[in-house]
Amino acid sequence: MGEVDAAFIQATEHRPKLAIVEADGIPLIDLSVLNSPDLPEPDAATIRPLIAEIGEACENWGFFQVINHGVPLERQKNLEVAARKFFALSKQEKKKVGRDEVNPLGYYDTEHTKNVRDWKEVFDVTIQNPTLVPASHEPNDKELREYINQWPENPPELREECEHYAKEMQKLAYKLLELISLSLGLPANHLNGFFKDHTSFIRLNHYPPCPVPHLALGVGRHKDGGALTILAQDDVGGLEVKRKTDGEWIQVKPTHDAYIINVVWSNDRYESVEHRAIVNSEKGRISIPFVFNPAHYTIVEPLEELTDDQNPAKYKPYNWGKFFATRKRSNFQKLDVENIQIYHFRLSEKFG
């Protein structure tokens, strides 16, 4: 292995099989009925089949892809090009916008997932600039801190491309939230209140070619922490999703002009799914998650409408900002305990 730091090496059971598992991919859902300029506002009967499809995809997979989503392709492509230019700069240039203990936005190349180092570098941007978050994870500390974007000098267009892209992602996120609400039998705007002062962000992921793709991962297995992730990937491929039915890792093949949607919340009715990214020895890869998060003061708890005697709440209420602050803190260093995850807020099985 020679030049590869042992911090990157996965335990045997987590190493990727590089042979592709041939399997039905995650569901592909066509949103054209929402976006066709020829149609008037879609009425309930027109979108009913779409809602059923979304409900099924969430229930069976927790992941799905959308096409004809209304986001102009050039928004994504332009951001990808700008991201590649940024990551091609020298380490020294990139570290000028490096993240630190005070401001976790910007460039970072030593993230660990489950205590193993990821074979990647990232650039994080918040959408509401500045974003307010709790200064510490201590429950009684009410102090807030501002996270502020750090823009590199080069490429100069990175900022504008991120901002354009963020606008499109917000539009798509609200559409998806409405569809998801409807698929849960709730009014379309039911979830919007949670996202009034949302604290969403965009991450640019770059996975450089890796000399030991059978031993390391671009990002180790994890569940996303926000409410909803909208992920764009380039045409290299590497995303794998753990299939619920048998625990097999399934590749999400890159699909032209599609976004991958990962639904994270809803009292386990729709369970967030584990996923990871594998790397390869030849090609660098870019992926761009947009993570839709509520405001820091939001108390996240199972919706009353989704709980009853038969389906009691499976999570304790928790403060979103404190959860986020704790997670950010533990992402910084290799810790002896596992990084905080949503399931740490799960009530014990006897309530579940």
Ligand SMILES: O=C(O)CCC(=O)C(=O)O
């Ligand atoms: O690169 C990918 O396809 C997945 C990235 C991811 O899961 C993440 O950044 O949370």
Ligand SMILES: [Fe+2]
């Ligand atoms: Fe993820």
